[in-house]
Amino acid sequence: xxxxxxMHPMMMPVSFFTSLKDIFFVFIILFVINYSSEATWVEIGRxxxxxxxxYKFVSVIVTWWxxxxxxxxxxxxxxxxxxxxxxxxxxxxxxxxxxxxxxFYLRPFHLTALTLExxxxxxxxxxxxxxxxxxxxxQIEYVLDHYTKQKxxxxxxxxxxxxxxxxAMTKEEKVVHFNPTxxxxxKASVLSFSYLLLIPVxxxxxxxxxxxxxxxxxxxxxxxxxxxxxxxxxTLIILFIIVAIGFGIIRTYLKYGRYEISSDHERVYIRKxxxxxxHFSIRKQNVQAVHIEQSLLKRMxxxxxxxxxxxxxxxxxxxxxxxxxxxxxxxxxxxxIEEILPEFQVQTNMESLPKKSLVAxxxxxxxxxxxxxxxxxxxxxxxxxxxxxxxxxxxxxxxLDYYFTRFLIHGETLQxxxxxxxxxxxITTREKIIELKLEQNFIQxxxxxxxxxxxxxxxxxxxxxxxxxxxxxxxxxxxxxxGRNPRIEGGLDGE
Amino acid sequence: MYKNIEEPKRKISPYxxxxxxxxxxxxxxIFLLILVVLLIMDSHFAWYSWIxxxxxxxxxxxxxxxVWSIVFExxxxxKYWRYGLNKEFVQLKHGRWNLAHQVIxxxxxxxxxxxxxxxLRKYGLSSISIGTMASTHEIPAIxxxxxxxxxxxxxxxxxxxxxxx
Numbered sequence: 001x002x003x004x005x006x007m008h009p010m011m012m013p014v015s016f017f018t019s020l021k022d023i024f025f026v027f028i029i030l031f032v033i034n035y036s037s038e039a040t041w042v043e044i045g046r047x048x049x050x051x052x053x054x055y056k057f058v059s060v061i062v063t064w065w066x067x068x069x070x071x072x073x074x075x076x077x078x079x080x081x082x083x084x085x086x087x088x089x090x091x092x093x094x095x096x097x098x099x100x101x102x103x104f105y106l107r108p109f110h111l112t113a114l115t116l117e118x119x120x121x122x123x124x125x126x127x128x129x130x131x132x133x134x135x136x137x138x139q140i141e142y143v144l145d146h147y148t149k150q151k152x153x154x155x156x157x158x159x160x161x162x163x164x165x166x167x168a169m170t171k172e173e174k175v176v177h178f179n180p181t182x183x184x185x186x187k188a189s190v191l192s193f194s195y196l197l198l199i200p201v202x203x204x205x206x207x208x209x210x211x212x213x214x215x216x217x218x219x220x221x222x223x224x225x226x227x228x229x230x231x232x233x234x235t236l237i238i239l240f241i242i243v244a245i246g247f248g249i250i251r252t253y254l255k256y257g258r259y260e261i262s263s264d265h266e267r268v269y270i271r272k273x274x275x276x277x278x279h280f281s282i283r284k285q286n287v288q289a290v291h292i293e294q295s296l297l298k299r300m301x302x303x304x305x306x307x308x309x310x311x312x313x314x315x316x317x318x319x320x321x322x323x324x325x326x327x328x329x330x331x332x333x334x335x336x337i338e339e340i341l342p343e344f345q346v347q348t349n350m351e352s353l354p355k356k357s358l359v360a361x362x363x364x365x366x367x368x369x370x371x372x373x374x375x376x377x378x379x380x381x382x383x384x385x386x387x388x389x390x391x392x393x394x395x396x397x398x399x400l401d402y403y404f405t406r407f408l409i410h411g412e413t414l415q416x417x418x419x420x421x422x423x424x425x426x427i428t429t430r431e432k433i434i435e436l437k438l439e440q441n442f443i444q445x446x447x448x449x450x451x452x453x454x455x456x457x458x459x460x461x462x463x464x465x466x467x468x469x470x471x472x473x474x475x476x477x478x479x480x481x482x483g484r485n486p487r488i489e490g491g492l493d494g495e
Numbered sequence: 496m497y498k499n500i501e502e503p504k505r506k507i508s509p510y511x512x513x514x515x516x517x518x519x520x521x522x523x524x525i526f527l528l529i530l531v532v533l534l535i536m537d538s539h540f541a542w543y544s545w546i547x548x549x550x551x552x553x554x555x556x557x558x559x560x561x562v563w564s565i566v567f568e569x570x571x572x573x574k575y576w577r578y579g580l581n582k583e584f585v586q587l588k589h590g591r592w593n594l595a596h597q598v599i600x601x602x603x604x605x606x607x608x609x610x611x612x613x614x615l616r617k618y619g620l621s622s623i624s625i626g627t628m629a630s631t632h633e634i635p636a637i638x639x640x641x642x643x644x645x646x647x648x649x650x651x652x653x654x655x656x657x658x659x660x
Contacts, residue, residue: 434603435629438596445594455629463629478598482500482584486602488655 004068004079010111011131016060017105023052069129071143076116078127090127092147094118096311099280100137107277110134114141148266174269177336178261178325187301188327189245189252261324263340268308270324282322286310288456289428289464290337290344294330296421304333309428311457337427344427347415350406353469358402360447360468366394397421407466407473409480414454416466426464430484432456438474450474500598503579503586510618511576511636515569517614523561530554578634580645582652585625587632603627604653607646611639625649 030049034042062082070077075091097117106112114129114137129137180188253274260271267281289309298304306324328336334346373387380386400420408415414433417425435455444450448471456462530553537547577588585604588596606626615621621642623634637645 434600434627436598438594440594442592445592450594455627457628461629478500482598484583484600486600488602 004070005136006068007064007129008109008111008131008133008136009064010106010109012060012064014106014131015063016056019056019060023049071140074147076127076140088127090116090118092144095144096286097280097282098141098144099278101279102277104275106131112137145266174262174264175339176260176262177339178259178328178332180256180259180325180327184327184329185253185257186249187303188256189249191297191301191303191327192248192252192255256325256327259325261336261340268324268340282308282310284341287341287344288432288458289426289462290341292333292337292346292425292427294423298327299423302330303327304330306333306337309456309458309462343429344413346425346427347408347410347413350408350415350417351473353402353405353407356447357405357449357468357470358399360444360449361398361402362395363443364398366391369394405466405469407469409476414477414480416464418464418466428454428456428464430481431486433481436477436481438478440471444468452477500584500586501579501581503577503588505578507573507576507578507634508618508620508636508638509573510620511573512569514614514618514620514636515572516565519561519564519569523557523565526557527554527561530557573636576635580649580652585632585649587634597632599625599627599632601649601652602655604649607649607653609642609646623649 026045026049030042030045063080066080066082066085068079074093075089078088078090080086080088095116095118097115099115099117100112101115102112110133111131112134114132115126116128117126129140132140255274256272257274258272258277260269262269262271263284266285267283268287269279269281271277271279287308287310291305291307291309293305293307294303305326306328307322308324310322324336338345369387369390372390376383376387397420401418404417404420404423406415406417406425412429412431413427414430415425415427417423433454434457437453437455438450439453440450447468449468450471451465451467452469452474453463453465456464530550534547534550534554536542537550571591572589575589575591577586579586580601583601585599585601586597587599588594604625604627606624608624608626609621610624611621615636618636619639620636621639622636623642623646625632625634634645
C-alpha cells in the first residue's frame with residue numbers, strides 16, 4: 001500500500017479543459033467578436049492566446065507527472081512541484097470531511113474527484129484528487145474509516161472489547177432517510193426561482209448574438225408586428241411562461257432530483273445531482289447546531305431548509321453544502337433530525353415572549369431608518385416616500401420578530417427561534433456551546449429584560465443572539481449552562 | 496440570582512483607573528492634533544464648506560468624548576469590573592448601564608496569555624487574554640504576580656478536555 005501513485009491520466013484533459021473554461025471569454029473576444037479585425041492588439045492577443053494554450057498543455061502534463069501521493073498507515077503524503085518539491089502530509093485524524101464529486105464527463109471513465117477537508121485555516125486545509133478511479137476513491141475512504149474506527153475503539157472503549165464488533169455491525173447499516181418525491185421537486189422548482197434565471201440567460205444570449213449580427217433592427221420589426229396583434233402577445237407570454245417553468249423544473253431536477261440523505265452510526269451522507277454527482281459526508285460528532293430555516297413563502301408551502309452547523313469547513317468549491325435539503329416538508333424535517341441526530345430533537349412547545357418585550361423592541365432607536373432618511377433628505381429629496389416605507393418596514397419587522405421569537409430549554413438542548421420574514425430555529429446542546437453571554441442596557445433594566453448570546457464552534461464562529469427576553473429566561477439559561485456536566489477525557493481522576 | 500454558580504467577585508487593580516486615564520489622554524491628544532492640523536489646512540486652502548462643518552463637529556465631539564473617557568469612564572469601569580474563576584468556568588462581568596456577563600467553560604479555553612505595555616508596566620500590572628475557539632476575552636489590569644498566578648491556574652485547568660461526541 002505504501003508505493004507512490006499518480007492520479008489517473010484523465011486528470012490531464014480534465015485540468016486542461018477546466019482552464020479552457022476560464023479563458024473561454026477571451027476566446028470569444030479574440031476570435032468571434034473581432035472575427036475579421038486585423039488590429040495589432042487582436043493579433044498579439046491571438047499569439048498570446050496560443051502561447052498560453054501551449055504552456056497550459058505542457059504544464060498540465062508536467063503537473064500530472066510530478067504529483068504523487070502515498071497512502072500510509074496514518075496519513076496521506078502528497079508531493080507536488082517541478083523544481084521545488086513540496087511535501088504535504090495530511091494526517092487521517094485531521095480529516096473532517098470527505099467529499100466526492102463526479103461531473104458528467106468523468107462518469108463514462110468510472111472516475112471521480114475526491115476532496116479531503118481538514119479543519120485547518122490555511123490554504124493547505126483541503127486537497128483534491130482531480131481524477132482518480134472510483135475503486136481508488138473507495139479504497140481511500142475505506143482506509144480513513146478503518147483508521148477512525150480503530151482509533152475510537154483504542155481511546156474510548158479500551159475496556160469494552162465487544163463494542164468493536166457491535167460498531168462494525170452498526171456501520172454496515174446505512175439508513176436512507178430521504179429521497180425527494182415528484183411533488184417535492186415540483187414544490188422546490190416553484191420555490192427555487194430557477195425560472196427567473198431564464199431572463200438573464202436569454203438577455204445575455206441576445207446581446208451576444210446582437211454584437212455579431214445586428215438583431216435589434218429585425219427585433220424592432222418583430223416588436224412592431226407584435227404590437228399590432230394582441231393575440232400574438234398573449235401567445236408569446238404564455239409560451240414564455242411555459243418555457244420558463246419547464247426550464248425551472250429541469251434545472252431543479254438536475255440539482256435536487258436524485259437526492260439522497262442517509263446516515264450510519266458515525267456520519268451523515270448526502271448524495272446529490274443528476275448530471276454532476278456529488279457525495280459528501282459530515283461526521284455526526286462534528287455537528288454543533290442544527291438550523292431550520294423558513295422564508296415566508298416556504299412557511300406557506302410547509303417547507304423548510306435544514307442546515308447542519310459543523311466544526312471544520314464544509315465547503316465544496318464555494319457552494320454551500322451544510323444544507324441537508326433546502327426544500328424538506330416541515331414534518332419530515334423534524335423526523336429526519338430526530339432520526340439522524342437524536343440529541344438535537346425538535347421540541348414544539350416553545351415559550352413566547354411577554355408584551356414588555358415588544359415594548360422594549362419598539363423603544364429601540366431605529367438606526368437604519370434614521371441613516372436612510374438622512375441619506376434620502378440630503379441626496380434624493382424627491383424620493384421622500386421611501387422614508388415612510390422604510391419606517392413601516394422597520395415597525396413591521398419588529399412586530400413579526402416579536403411574534404415569532406420563541407425560547408426553550410429542554411434537557412440538554414437550547415432551542416431558539418428568531419426572525420420575522422426569514423424565520424430560523426436554532427437547536428444546540430449544552431456541551432456544544434462554547435460561550436454564553438448575557439447583556440443588559442439601562443433601558444432593558446427598566447423592563448427587566450436582557451439579551452443572551454451563545455457561541456458555537458464553526459468556521460466562521462457561529463453565534464446565536466436572542467434580544468429582549470425576560471430576565472427570568474436569561475437566568476434560567478445561565479443556570480442551565482453553568483450546570484453542564486461534560487464527560488472528561490481520560491476519566492474523572494484527571495486531577 | 497444564579498443558583499449554580501457564584502457571582503464573580505474579584506476586582507481589577509485600582510491603578511487601572513490611572514492606566515486608562517493615561518492611554519485615553521494620549522489617544523485623544525493625537526486625534527485632536529490631527530483635527531487641528533486639518534482645520535488649519537482647511538482655512539488656508541479654502542476647502543469645500545461642508546468639510547469645515549464636519550471638522551468642527553468632530554472637534555466638539557472629541558472634546559465631549561475626552562471629558563467622558565478621561566474623567567468619568569475609568570472610575571466607573573474599574574468600579575464595576577468583576578471576574579471570577581473556579582474549576583469549571585471563567586466569568587467576566589462589567590458595566591452597569593450596559594451590563595455584560597460572560598461565562599466560559601474551562602474545557603473550551605484554547606490559550607491564556609499575559610500582556611504588558613509600557614503604561615501597564617509602570618504600575619506593575621498585566622492584562623490577561625483568554626482565547627476560546629470563538630473569540631478572545633481580556634481581563635484588563637491585574638497585579639503582575641496575581642496575573643501570573645491566574646494564568647497558570649487557567650492553563651492548568653484548561654488542560655482537561657471534554658470527550659467530543
